[in-house]
Amino acid sequence: MSAGAGGVALPESQRVPYSASPSLRLKVEQASYAYAATDRSAPKFTLGPVSFIAQQRELVAILGPNASGKSTMLKLLAGLLKPLSGRIEVDGMEISELDLLVRAQKIALVAQESELLFPLRVWEYVLQGRYPYGRRLRFESDEDCLLAGNALAQVGADALRDRWMDHLSGGEKQRVILARALVQQPSLLLLDEPTQHLDIGGKVELLRRLRRLADESRYSVIVVTHELNLAAEFSDRIVLLHKGKCPRIGTPAEVYQRELLQEVFDAPLEVEMGYSGRPRVILRGSH
Amino acid sequence: MIVALACCRAVSAAGAPSQAASDKRATRNVTDETGRRVAIPFSVRHVVTLAPNLTETIYALGLEDKLAGDTSFCDTPPAAKLKPHVGSPQTPSLEAIVALHPDLVLATTSINRAETVDALARLGIAVYTSDPHTVRGMLDSVAGMADLMGASEQGAALVAQLQARLDAVHARIAELPLVHVLFVVWEDPLITIGQNTFIADALRWAGAESAIVAQQNWPQVSIEEVVRLQPEYIVLTSDHSESDAASKPSELENLRTRPAWKALKAVEMGHVVVASDEIDRPSPGLIGAIEQLARELHPEAFALNADGRNLVGAARVQLEMVASACTKKECVSCAL
Amino acid sequence: MRPLTPRRILWTCAGLFGVLFVMVVISLRMGAYPISVRDIVDTLYKAAMGRREEVPVEFWQVVFGLRLPRIALGILVGASLSTAGAGFQALLRNPLADPYVLGVSSGAALGAIISLIVAPHVVGAIQIAAFIGAASTITGVYFLGRRGGQLDSPTLLLAGIVAASFLSAIIMFLLTMVTGSELRSIAFWLMGDLTAPPPTTNVLGWLGFLFFVFIVAAGAMYTTSSDLNLILTGEQEARHLGVNVNRVKFVVYIAASVLTGLAVSVSGAIGYVGLLVPHVMRMFFGTDYRLLIPTAAIGGAIAIVLADTLARTVVAPTELPVGAMTALAGAPVFIYLMRRRMR
Numbered sequence: 001m002s003a004g005a006g007g008v009a010l011p012e013s014q015r016v017p018y019s020a021s022p023s024l025r026l027k028v029e030q031a032s033y034a035y036a037a038t039d040r041s042a043p044k045f046t047l048g049p050v051s052f053i054a055q056q057r058e059l060v061a062i063l064g065p066n067a068s069g070k071s072t073m074l075k076l077l078a079g080l081l082k083p084l085s086g087r088i089e090v091d092g093m094e095i096s097e098l099d100l101l102v103r104a105q106k107i108a109l110v111a112q113e114s115e116l117l118f119p120l121r122v123w124e125y126v127l128q129g130r131y132p133y134g135r136r137l138r139f140e141s142d143e144d145c146l147l148a149g150n151a152l153a154q155v156g157a158d159a160l161r162d163r164w165m166d167h168l169s170g171g172e173k174q175r176v177i178l179a180r181a182l183v184q185q186p187s188l189l190l191l192d193e194p195t196q197h198l199d200i201g202g203k204v205e206l207l208r209r210l211r212r213l214a215d216e217s218r219y220s221v222i223v224v225t226h227e228l229n230l231a232a233e234f235s236d237r238i239v240l241l242h243k244g245k246c247p248r249i250g251t252p253a254e255v256y257q258r259e260l261l262q263e264v265f266d267a268p269l270e271v272e273m274g275y276s277g278r279p280r281v282i283l284r285g286s287h
Numbered sequence: 288m289i290v291a292l293a294c295c296r297a298v299s300a301a302g303a304p305s306q307a308a309s310d311k312r313a314t315r316n317v318t319d320e321t322g323r324r325v326a327i328p329f330s331v332r333h334v335v336t337l338a339p340n341l342t343e344t345i346y347a348l349g350l351e352d353k354l355a356g357d358t359s360f361c362d363t364p365p366a367a368k369l370k371p372h373v374g375s376p377q378t379p380s381l382e383a384i385v386a387l388h389p390d391l392v393l394a395t396t397s398i399n400r401a402e403t404v405d406a407l408a409r410l411g412i413a414v415y416t417s418d419p420h421t422v423r424g425m426l427d428s429v430a431g432m433a434d435l436m437g438a439s440e441q442g443a444a445l446v447a448q449l450q451a452r453l454d455a456v457h458a459r460i461a462e463l464p465l466v467h468v469l470f471v472v473w474e475d476p477l478i479t480i481g482q483n484t485f486i487a488d489a490l491r492w493a494g495a496e497s498a499i500v501a502q503q504n505w506p507q508v509s510i511e512e513v514v515r516l517q518p519e520y521i522v523l524t525s526d527h528s529e530s531d532a533a534s535k536p537s538e539l540e541n542l543r544t545r546p547a548w549k550a551l552k553a554v555e556m557g558h559v560v561v562a563s564d565e566i567d568r569p570s571p572g573l574i575g576a577i578e579q580l581a582r583e584l585h586p587e588a589f590a591l592n593a594d595g596r597n598l599v600g601a602a603r604v605q606l607e608m609v610a611s612a613c614t615k616k617e618c619v620s621c622a623l
Numbered sequence: 624m625r626p627l628t629p630r631r632i633l634w635t636c637a638g639l640f641g642v643l644f645v646m647v648v649i650s651l652r653m654g655a656y657p658i659s660v661r662d663i664v665d666t667l668y669k670a671a672m673g674r675r676e677e678v679p680v681e682f683w684q685v686v687f688g689l690r691l692p693r694i695a696l697g698i699l700v701g702a703s704l705s706t707a708g709a710g711f712q713a714l715l716r717n718p719l720a721d722p723y724v725l726g727v728s729s730g731a732a733l734g735a736i737i738s739l740i741v742a743p744h745v746v747g748a749i750q751i752a753a754f755i756g757a758a759s760t761i762t763g764v765y766f767l768g769r770r771g772g773q774l775d776s777p778t779l780l781l782a783g784i785v786a787a788s789f790l791s792a793i794i795m796f797l798l799t800m801v802t803g804s805e806l807r808s809i810a811f812w813l814m815g816d817l818t819a820p821p822p823t824t825n826v827l828g829w830l831g832f833l834f835f836v837f838i839v840a841a842g843a844m845y846t847t848s849s850d851l852n853l854i855l856t857g858e859q860e861a862r863h864l865g866v867n868v869n870r871v872k873f874v875v876y877i878a879a880s881v882l883t884g885l886a887v888s889v890s891g892a893i894g895y896v897g898l899l900v901p902h903v904m905r906m907f908f909g910t911d912y913r914l915l916i917p918t919a920a921i922g923g924a925i926a927i928v929l930a931d932t933l934a935r936t937v938v939a940p941t942e943l944p945v946g947a948m949t950a951l952a953g954a955p956v957f958i959y960l961m962r963r964r965m966r
Contacts (some may be wrong), residue, residue: 078863104865111863117716117855118910123624128853132865137849138915140626149624159626184864359941373655373940377807380940381689381818383655387682400807401744406818410684503800 025187025220026054026077027167033072047072047244049086051136054188054220054237059211061231063255064223064241065265070224073241074192077222078109104132110194120165122176126152129183136287144183151182154213171202172186175209182213189213189221195230203227207234228265228281232256233274240264252278315406317435319395319420320428323404328390328414331436335389338376338398340570341417341432342367345393347571348441355387363565363572381406391415391435397485397569417569421488422577425569426450449574453492456581457589460494465497466584468560469518469553478507486567493580494588495520510547519553520558522598524566560584635908639921640867643698647927650694650932655940657687693817695830696889697931697945698924699837700817701896703886705904705923706841708897709915710879715780722883725768725783729790730760731887736797736809739811743805747821749812750888757884760786774872776858813894815946817931836885841920844878847871848912854955855910875887893946895953896926902960926956 032048047069054060064070075081076088082096089095090106108129116158129151130144152158157177159169168176174194181189191210194204207223211234214221225231231238232252240248240255242264248255256279261269267283274280314326333355336342342361345354356371358379359552373383376398384392389412394404396418407414415435419425426446433442472487480486481501490497498518499508523538539559542548555560560583565576582589632781651663666682669675675683707722715724722728734756738748764786768779798806821829850871853861862868886893927945930952934943 030739100862100867101865104863105864109863111857111860115857117713117718118905120856124626124911125856127624127626128856129864131849131853139628139845139913145624145626215742375941377811378942378944380655380935380942382685382935383940385689386656386682388681400811400818402808402811402818410688411680507799 023056024053024092025056025058025090026222027089027092028052028062028077028086028116029081029089031076031088032085033076033083034079035072036174045069045072045244047076047241048083048246050241050246051086052237052241052249053114054222056187056218056220058236059214059221059223060237060239061235062222062239062241063226063228063231065226067243068241068242068264070226071192073239074190074222074224077188078107078190079103094205101132104184105185107188107190108184109190109192110182111182112192112194112196114165114177116165122152122157122160122163122165122168123148125165125176126180126183129180132184144280147185148179148183151179154177154182154216155179155209170197170201171205174198174206178209180277187219189219191221193221193224193226195225203230210234228256228261228269232278233276233282255279314413317415319415323408323416325408325413325415327415327435329437330577331390331555333387333389333391334436335384335387335392336361337373337392337394337403339363339367339377340369340397340568341393341395343568343570343572344429344432347445348429348436348438350433350436350441353436355389356384363570377403379403381410381558384412384467385410393417393432394590395419396568417491419569420485421577422485422492422573423452425485425573428569429571445571449571452574452578456494456578458584460581463494463585463588465491465494465496466520468495468517468520468522468584469498469513469516470522471524472499472505475505477513478505480504481506485569489566489573489577490522490580493577494585495522495580514547518553520560521551521553522580523559523561524564525561598602627913632914632917635914636917637922639918639925643921643925643928644920646928646932647698648696651686651690651926653870653932653936654685654690655935656681656689658682658685684884686689692821692826692830693931696817696833697831697927699830700886700890700893701900701923701925701927702841702920703837703882703923704893705900705919705926706844707879707882707886708772708923709901709904709912710844710851710875710882711897712901713855713912714774714875715776716855716881717776717780718902719898720780721894722879722886723787723892723894724780725764725878725880726786726790727757727764727883728758728887728892729787729794731757731884732813732892733790733794733797734759735812735888735891736794739805739808739812740797740801743808750821753882757880757887760790761877761880761884773869774876775874779876796854811944812891813946815891815949816945817890817927817945828899833885833889837882840878840881840885841916844872844882844915845913847874848916851875852910855912891946893927893949895949895957896923896930899953899956899960900926903956906960906963 025066029051030049032046034043034046036043050073052060062070062073072081076083077095079098081093087094087124095103095107114125126148127140127144130140130147131145133139149158149161152161155178157172157175157179160172160176165173174259194206207230210221212225223231223235226260235252238250238252238255239246240260247258247264256271258269258271261271261281270282270284271279272282313329315329317325317327319325332353334345334350334353336345336354337358339358339361342354342357345351346367351366352359354370356373357367358374358376359372360376360586361367361370371383371387373379373387377397377400379570381403384407392407392412394414394416396416399527401414404414404416415432417432418427419428427450430442430446433439433445468490470480472480479499479501480497481504482497483502484504487497498513498516499506521542538561539554539557541561542554548554560580562580563572563576565572566580652658652660659711662682663686666678666686669678670687707794708720711720711722711724712718714720724942731753734752734754735749737756738745738752742748764779764782765774767782767786796807801809803825850861850866850868853864853866854871855869858868883897900920900923901915904915904922908914908918926949930948931945934945934948937943937948
């Protein structure tokens with residue numbers, strides 16, 4: 001039975017079996033992409049080939065300076081772009097071949113902002129995340145409501161349930177947006193520079209929450225970021241990108257080597273071991 | 288449930304005009320002036336008019352007892368204001384018309400909408416539409432309507448009377464050249480009349496001709512064009528509720544203050560005439576307006592005849608001569 | 624957390640239908656011709672039983688010839704315009720959108736004017752010509768409003784505004800060329816008129832056909848109501864949740880345009896209803912389109928029947944055009960809604 005034909009949700013027992021390792025959520029195999037100004041001119045920017053995996057309960061950071069290809073990588077993972085070569089598989093299925101609704105069941109992209117046209121309550125907003133499961137014109141079931149409630153609890157936004165979306169603070173809104181993504185019950189949770197507009201307290205709080213979610217769940221969390229220390233502190237694996245190439249993939253300790261970081265980020269950086277056994281990056285002074 | 292069923296059965300049946308009303312009495316088929324075939328009862332007891340000129344005609348024929356209702360605009364003669372109203376000529380209430388149980392409804396193309404006539408026809412009400420384009424056509428209309436209402440004698444008499452007055456005017460001015468005038472329908476923007484309008488025909492009977500030649504009915508012209516053409520007279524229309532002679536000179540003064548108008552010889556010489564508003568209404572009162580206008584534009588043809596003035600009963604004629612530069616000729620006609 | 628259920632939709636619609644029914648009864652009662660409710664019911668009953676001969680001719684004329692067709696047309700036009708308005712507000716992501724913003728009414732008006740000039744007394748010509756004008760405008764604006772082969776909201780809005788101005792300019796030119804009686808007919812048509820005669824004498828068939836078109840178009844739009852809810856929180860986000868945004872936009876565009884074309888062809892350009900009724904319904908029932916579309920439809924019907932009744936009775940016996948009434952009532956309502964939003 002093909003997955004998601006006609007947009008009907010498949011019961012658990014009939015889902016396509018995962019390949020080899022049941023906990024392997026994401027497999028990127030020699031994926032590459034290129035942008036060109038026109039069809040015939042030489043590519044302006046090439047990404048890849050890149051290969052890495054993500055297991056469930058892992059938080060993977062895609063790290064790199066600006067213009068390193070991070071957003072392109074994210075778009076490939078989200079299925080918005082099709083790789084020119086190689087494969088990107090989620091739960092053993094090639095992303096670009098997935099039906100729209102099935103893709104939404106597997107991959108949740110957490111938006112940074114939400115521009116609402118008309119007032120909406122928080123619970124209504126979160127419930128929308130259940131769209132991929134069910135018929136086109138659907139009405140929410142009790143199960144949907146339960147899942148929405150759980151998602152809100154997971155992000156600590158339970159008290160916000162009946163509030164209006166446009167009366168929330170920035171941080172509260174972000175948690176609600178995250179809850180909507182969780183309610184999709186994805187295999188991959190993708191975030192694109194989620195700490196951009198937050199102060200340091202907010203950044204830490206967010207990464208802690210993501211870490212906890214990853215630990216308690218069955219999905220992988222993939223975060224695109226350029227925050228060196230946060231990535232080091234909270235991620236299990238780091239995919240380092242530099243001008244479209246992938247010089248290193250590994251644990252933070254493996255990736256954070258002084259010469260490598262200095263070359264990639266073009267800044268005088270020093271690496272030292274932190275309290276938690278994870279590397280910390282500091283800026284070398286002028287002395 | 289019953290409502291729905293009733294609606295379904297009834298609306299389908301109501302589609303065709305109800306024949307019940309006209310079947311009960313003998314009717315004859317008549318073709319009205321727009322070419323539409325109408326079945327009109329032989330005995331017409333209740334008439335509703337949808338335009339002021341039609342109301343005026345009814346009163347002129349002496350048939351006001353048959354008039355069941357008219358529009359809120361019908362104010363000539365004053366007695367017409369007391370009749371039941373059915374609304375404005377453009378948007379009358381169809382229900383109000385039905386409520387008056389008319390045997391015949393009179394309409395005219397110069398004011399009424401075809402949609403109103405169509406709607407009444409669909410309800411099975413006889414509507415006769417007149418379509419006068421010329422003064423003689425208007426007289427034929429009057430005779431025709433009199434026939435419909437069973438008043439052929441009165442109709443013939445009225446038409447003969449009006450025709451006689453027209454012939455009298457014609458006799459006086461037939462030899463004279465036509466006076467070129469600018470007939471002002473609206474001042475700002477400046478709108479005048481085209482060749483094919485009713486007013487143009489009326490003007491010709493009064494011995495005048497519009498200086499502007501246009502195929503459009505209401506051409507908008509620029510004042511510079513008028514200055515170029517230099518018409519001999521300017522003809523304005525009055526609001527017929529004004530009857531205060533003292534305010535008339537102000538019209539000429541008003542024109543004299545306006546820059547482009549000052550350049551017109553007609554304004555300079557005081558050749559500004561205010562015609563009665565009956566001039567654009569196809570009704571018996573039109574004849575009086577033509578007489579008035581003829582007299583003002585061709586004073587020399589009327590000056591020597593002491594019996595020149597000829598006011599006919601129903602029409603109110605306003606003789607306003609607006610002149611500040613008073614030449615001998617004009618003084619003599621003022622004295623009339 | 625009380626999600627929307629089909630039951631709640633049905634109950635809300637039932638309530639609104641009740642209001643509409645009362646409105647229809649009042650409207651049947653009001654008018655220049657004195658006829659009591661009792662007589663009306665009697666007439667309806669006898670009609671249902673097929674005993675037409677027993678009904679006084681004038682009662683029949685007034686109830687079935689004048690009032691009912693008008694009310695029925697008003698219900699249809701009101702429902703079409705409000706549903707179209709709700710659709711356009713979502714499609715264009717603009718709360719100020721009304722059914723005419725994409726130029727459909729100008730196209731219909733141009734068609735109507737041309738038919739009034741060319742074939743003034745041909746029965747049904749004006750409706751058909753208006754609909755052709757509307758359909759052409761819909762197609763033209765669609766192709767102008769695309770970007771990269773897909774409907775793009777800002778581009779669509781611009782294309783519609785351009786089309787509307789261009790068509791209005793042509794209309795203005797034509798208006799200077801026509802004579803008095805045609806001008807009058809055009810002016811009244813443009814103001815919105817529910818008394819226009821149907822193109823056939825089979826009134827029931829005509830109304831049935833219009834109703835059928837309404838159901839098809841509104842139904843098509845309703846199937847996308849879940850999608851619209853998501854699109855309103857962001858197009859990209861909706862895509863990520865699996866919504867086929869391009870398909871939804873196309874369906875809504877066609878459905879809303881057909882509804883507008885339908886309404887304008889049969890009754891001219893009645894304003895404010897398509898803009899305001901969706902907002903008022905949002906105020907009462909929330910912004911969920913699964914509920915908004917049906918409530919807007921019924922609400923629009925109520926609004927037009929009310930406006931038409933007032934137009935017939937406020938300065939009796941003269942009849943105001945319905946469009947004038949909706950504008951008179953609509954402006955204050957609009958101001959009130961705007962101020963509420965500011966707060």
